Structures are given as C-alpha cells and as structure tokens.
Amino acid sequence: MVALATRESKPVAMIDPQVAYNAMTSRDPRFDGVFFVGVTSTGIYCRPVCTVKAPMRKNCLFFESAEAAEKERFRPCLRCRPELAPGHAPLDQAQRIAHLIVQRVNEGLSDEGASLEEIAEQFGMSSRQLRRIVQKELGVSPIELVQTRRLLLAKQLLTETKLPVTEIAFASGFSSLRRFNDAFSSRYRMPPTRLRKEAAEVDLMAGDTSTLQLGYRPPYDWEGTLAFLRGRAIRDVELVSEDAYARTVQLGKHTGWVKVGHAPAKHALVVEFTNSLVPVLPALLGRLRNLFDLAARPDLIAAHLGQDELLKPWVEKNPGLRVPGAFDGFEMAIRAILGQQITVKAATTIACRFAEAFGEKITTPFPELTRLSPLAETVARASLDDVARLGIISARSNSILAMARAFRAGDLTLDAGSNPESAIAKLVALPGIGQWTANYIAMRALRWPDAFPKEDIAVRNALGRVSAKQAEERSQAWRPWRSYAVLHLWRSLSAQVA
Numbered sequence: 365m366v367a368l369a370t371r372e373s374k375p376v377a378m379i380d381p382q383v384a385y386n387a388m389t390s391r392d393p394r395f396d397g398v399f400f401v402g403v404t405s406t407g408i409y410c411r412p413v414c415t416v417k418a419p420m421r422k423n424c425l426f427f428e429s430a431e432a433a434e435k436e437r438f439r440p441c442l443r444c445r446p447e448l449a450p451g452h453a454p455l456d457q458a459q460r461i462a463h464l465i466v467q468r469v470n471e472g473l474s475d476e477g478a479s480l481e482e483i484a485e486q487f488g489m490s491s492r493q494l495r496r497i498v499q500k501e502l503g504v505s506p507i508e509l510v511q512t513r514r515l516l517l518a519k520q521l522l523t524e525t526k527l528p529v530t531e532i533a534f535a536s537g538f539s540s541l542r543r544f545n546d547a548f549s550s551r552y553r554m555p556p557t558r559l560r561k562e563a564a565e566v567d568l569m570a571g572d573t574s575t576l577q578l579g580y581r582p583p584y585d586w587e588g589t590l591a592f593l594r595g596r597a598i599r600d601v602e603l604v605s606e607d608a609y610a611r612t613v614q615l616g617k618h619t620g621w622v623k624v625g626h627a628p629a630k631h632a633l634v635v636e637f638t639n640s641l642v643p644v645l646p647a648l649l650g651r652l653r654n655l656f657d658l659a660a661r662p663d664l665i666a667a668h669l670g671q672d673e674l675l676k677p678w679v680e681k682n683p684g685l686r687v688p689g690a691f692d693g694f695e696m697a698i699r700a701i702l703g704q705q706i707t708v709k710a711a712t713t714i715a716c717r718f719a720e721a722f723g724e725k726i727t728t729p730f731p732e733l734t735r736l737s738p739l740a741e742t743v744a745r746a747s748l749d750d751v752a753r754l755g756i757i758s759a760r761s762n763s764i765l766a767m768a769r770a771f772r773a774g775d776l777t778l779d780a781g782s783n784p785e786s787a788i789a790k791l792v793a794l795p796g797i798g799q800w801t802a803n804y805i806a807m808r809a810l811r812w813p814d815a816f817p818k819e820d821i822a823v824r825n826a827l828g829r830v831s832a833k834q835a836e837e838r839s840q841a842w843r844p845w846r847s848y849a850v851l852h853l854w855r856s857l858s859a860q861v862a
Contacts (some may be wrong), residue, residue, distance in 0.1 A: 383668075383843040384426040388412040390664045392813070395844060400427045400446055402438040409433035414444035514538065515551050517646055522559045525574040527642060529556055535642045572639055577632040578649065580658045583684030586626045588855070589656060592688050595708050596699065599716040600735035601723065611691065612726050613637075614736045615644040621728045624652060633658070654780040654811055657686035665845045669852065672841055674827075678852040685855075687847045690809040693778030694740045694771050697791075697809065700801050701763050702756070717754045722746065740771035763796030770794060780811040807847045816846040826853040 387395045395412045402409040402425040409427070410416070427433040430446045440446045481491050499505055518536040521527055527535070533544035533556075548556045594604035602611045610623040620638030627634050633656060641648050653659065662684045670679040679685075690696035698718065703711035722738035743751075743764065751761040770776035776790050784806045791802040800819040807815035817823065818836040827835055842849040 380840060380843065381424070381426055382421075383841075384412075385421050385424055386664065386668050387844045388424070389418050390661050391415075392661065398844075400430055400433050401425070402427060402433050402436060407437070407439055408441050409438035409446060410441040411444045411446055414441055416441075416443060511547065515548060517649075518544065518548065518556070519552070519559065520576060521574075521645075522556055524576050527574060527639070529560065531642055532556070535645045537646065573636050574639055574642070575634060575636045576649070577627065577630065577634055578653060578656075578658055579630075579632045580656075581661060581663070582631045583662055584626075584628070584631070585682055585684040585686060586628070588682055589686050589688055592851075596712055598695075598699075598712070598719050598737070600733065601719050601737050603730060603732045610730060610733060612728065612733050612736050613641060613648065614739070615641065615647050618644045619726055619736060621726075621730070621733055622648065622652070624656070651691050654689040655691045657689055657811075660686055662686075665848050668845060669842060669849055672849075675842070675849060675852050678856050682852065682855055685848060685851055687807060687813070687851055689780065689811050690778075692737055693809040694768070695737045697767050697778055697805055698738070698743075698764055700804050701760055701767065701796070703804075704760065704798075704801060714755060718756075721750070721754055740768045743768035744772040759796050763794060766794045766796070778805060778809040780809070782810050784810050784812040784815065807850065812847065814844045814846050816850065820850070822857050823850055823853050826856050
C-alpha cells in the first residue's frame with residue numbers, strides 16, 4: 365500500500381488518495397470502516413458513506429482509522445458518526461450486527477426472538493444487549509430495521525403477482541395476516557387489498573410460479589455475465605442458455621427452482637420462481653442480487669478503471685461488466701477448491717461429479733435440472749475415500765471435508781457483506797486453502813469489490829508474465845475495484861480461469 369499525507373505530511377498506511385476519494389464519492393457501503401476522510405476546510409472527519417455533500421478532493425485527507433484522524437485533531441462528524449463504522453462500534457460493528465439481523469430474517473427464521481438470540485450468541489452478548497446496541501447505534505429497534513424491507517417486498521408481491529394476500533403476508537416475514545394488515549395500513553395509509561385492486565389491470569400470470577423484477581444501474585453486461593456462469597455451471601444443478609440462467613434451489617426446508625432473464629428496456633432482471641419458495645422469498649431475492657452483482661455502480665467503476673491504459677480497451681469493450689457472485693457460499697467454496705491449479709473446464713467436470721455424488725434429487729420441468737446443490741451437512745459426513753473416488757486428489761479432498769465441517773460447526777460462514785479480512789484469515793487456516801482460493805472466494809461469495817488473487821496465472825500473464833508480488837504492486841492503481849479489474853483481465857485473455 366502507498367502512503368497518505370496527513371496535515372503534517374506524516375505517512376499513514378492506506379490506499380491511494382485518489383482511490384479513496386473515488387470510493388468515498390460512490391458512497392459504496394462495502395468501504396464503510398475501511399478508511400476515514402478528514403476534511404481540512406471544516407476540521408471534521410467522516411465515514412466514506414456520509415450523506416453530506418462530498419468535499420473537494422483538495423480538502424480531503426484519508427486515514428486508516430478513526431484514531432489516526434483524531435490524532436491529527438479532526439473532530440468526528442455528528443451526522444455519520446464515525447464510531448458506528450463497521451469494526452469500530454462499541455462491542456463490534458453495529459451496522460454488521462444489523463446486517464446479520466436482516467440476513468437471518470431473510471433466511472426464513474420465523475421466530476424473531478430465536479434469531480436475535482442466535483446473532484447475540486455470535487457476538488458473545490445477550491439478546492437484550494443486542495437490542496440496546498442496535499437501538500443506540502442505529503436509532504431503531506431490530507424489528508423496525510426489517511419492517512420497511514418486509515413492507516416493500518409485500519408491496520411488490522401485491523403489484524406483480526397473483527399470490528394470495530395471506531401468502532404474501534407470511535412471505536414478507538409477518539407472523540400473522542392481522543399484523544401484516546395493521547403494518548401495511550399504518551405505513552401506506554391503505555389496506556393491502558386496495559393495492560391489489562389497483563394492480564388488477566396488470567396482466568399477471570397465475571400458476572405454480574410467480575415473477576418479479578430486480579432492478580440494476582445500467583449498463584449491464586448480461587451476455588458477459590451469462591458466459592461467465594455458463595463456463596462454470598454445475599450440471600443438473602444449474603442451466604445457462606443463450607438468454608437465461610436457471611438453477612435448483614434449497615433454502616432451509618424449501619426447495620424449487622428459479623429462472624432469471626433480462627429485461628433491458630426496464631433495466632431489470634426478470635425472476636421466475638416456484639411458489640414453493642415463497643416462504644423464503646427475501647432470501648432467494650437477496651442471493652440473486654448477490655449472484656448477478658445488482659448493487660454495482662458501473663459508471664464509477666468504469667470511470668476509474670478506464671484511466672488505466674491496459675484496462676481501458678476492455679472497459680470500453682465490456683460496458684456494464686459485473687463480477688458474478690455466489691448463490692450459495694458453501695457451493696462457491698467447494699467450487700473454488702476444485703478449481704485450484706486446473707482449468708475451468710476440468711474443475712467444472714469434477715464439480716458436476718461432486719454434485720451427482722452428494723446432491724439430493726429433485727423434479728423440475730427442466731430435464732437439465734434434476735439435483736440440488738450438496739449441503740455442508742451431507743458432505744461433512746463423508747469419508748476421505750467418498751470424496752477422493754470422484755477423481756479429487758487427497759489434498760483437495762481433505763480441504764473439502766475441512767470446509768464442510770467448519771460450515772457444519774458454524775465456525776465459518778461465507779455470506780455477502782461478511783468482514784473480508786476475518787473470512788480470509790479463517791479460510792487460509794483450513795488445510796489446503798491458500799491466498800488465491802481465499803481471495804477468489806472473497807471476490808465472489810463475500811462480494812468484496814477489492815479482492816485480488818495476485819497468484820492467478822491468467823492475471824499475471826495478462827500483466828506481462830509478472831510475479832505475484834509485481835501483480836500486487838501493479839494492482840494498486842485499480843483499488844478499490846480490483847475484483848472488476850480481474851474480470852477485465854480474464855476477458856482480455858479470453859481465458860476461463862478458476
């Protein structure tokens with residue numbers, strides 16, 4: 365990393381000032397807590413997600429910690445409250461606690477008290493302490509935090525589907541129809557049935573499936589995203605056609621399938637899903653947003669990476685490039701292990717064998733979708749011989765079993781938004797998991813935009829057959845969006861790596 369200058373020109377270990385400024389102006393929450401900005405014209409320091417008007421570049425100094433900013437006599441902003449940044453809030457990051465609450469609710473835990481207890485235990489506190497911290501740090505209760513998300517989902521379901529109102533109430537996370545009606549009427553000043561009547565003129569298809577839209581910021585490289593996923597598709601679990609992506613789904617006790625197409629005129633993806641997945645719909649939609657990288661800011665990313673002479677032609681050739689994420693963290697981790705030091709085609713072949721051996725069968729309308737993705741609990745019960753007989757070398761078989769057992773024990777989770785440094789440290793502590801594998805998982809499963817697998821041979825070749833160390837040095841100019849730079853480099857070689 366390069367140094368930043370403070371008021372007294374003392375170096376602070378941090379990313380390049382222009383890189384930090386780009387990240388700040390994007391207000392991407394993935395950089396919250398990664399650095400802080402001191403504004404010399406006001407003497408105040410903020411988080412990169414602060415909602416105040418962005419200061420001029422010449423008035424900004426960047427620090428790797430709140431302590432470093434205060435040492436230079438900057439005062440904390442009263443609006444964004446730097447003490448609440450991930451990794452800096454009392455007893456850990458309040459915003460990450462809030463994120464976990466939403467995530468657990470989305471995963472279909474109907475007993476809200478139990479889900480809070482579970483999250484509180486992860487942070488070594490009681491549910492009462494957790495409620496108090498979230499209220500103090502975010503100004504809302506945990507339930508208020510998810511209430512808006514629930515109501516907005518319900519509104520979309522009422523408008524775009526013919527699902528019964530009762531099913532919509534439960535799918536949105538409400539424990540009863542009465543509570544749903546009360547909350548909806550209180551917030552939107554109308555009963556849910558009125559919205560359904562107003563949407564009645566819309567041509568809604570009835571049947572065993574429903575359809576919703578997921579918006580994105582244009583442009584979106586749909587063909588490129590499909591091509592990436594097609595080369596890595598797991599037979600029987602995933603199906604990638606010329607214009608759509610489909611897969612089997614298992615979320616908790618609920619199974620089904622989902623198909624995703626593109627509606628470019630609406631700047632949205634069109635998601636068709638089986639109604640069997642309605643009870644876990646928030647989790648399903650969240651995973652699809654991660655898989656298709658719908659939160660990206662392609663304008664800002666392209667503007668930054670396009671300044672690099674090597675990347676510029678590819679940025680111009682691939683507008684709206686996305687970094688495909690992961691529908692399931694465990695599935696992605698196994699896929700990454702299988703991809704170590706072999707071609708994408710070879711890794712995909714083995715991944716298909718693995719799914720056939722450990723994935724449960726399922727019936728769908730698609731003859732190509734017949735199996736669910738293997739669960740960590742199932743793989744954890746396997747023996748070394750069970751895995752090795754699939755043509756997987758002993759070292760990787762051990763890695764797979766160690767990964768599965770860490771998941772089963774709850775020692776490892778690979779969810780979007782998880783702390784990348786902590787997750788990478790846990791990954792490399794497992795047998796057979798190196799920095800390449802850990803960073804590749806961070807790039808896709810954790811949705812970390814600045815992941816950089818410097819050991820990747822394709823990346824190094826694209827940079828002129830440089831060493832891993834040289835690649836790391838070269839990549840500094842691409843921060844904080846190195847994950848996207850990696851995708852451009854892979855495209856530049858027309859190689860399917862990892």
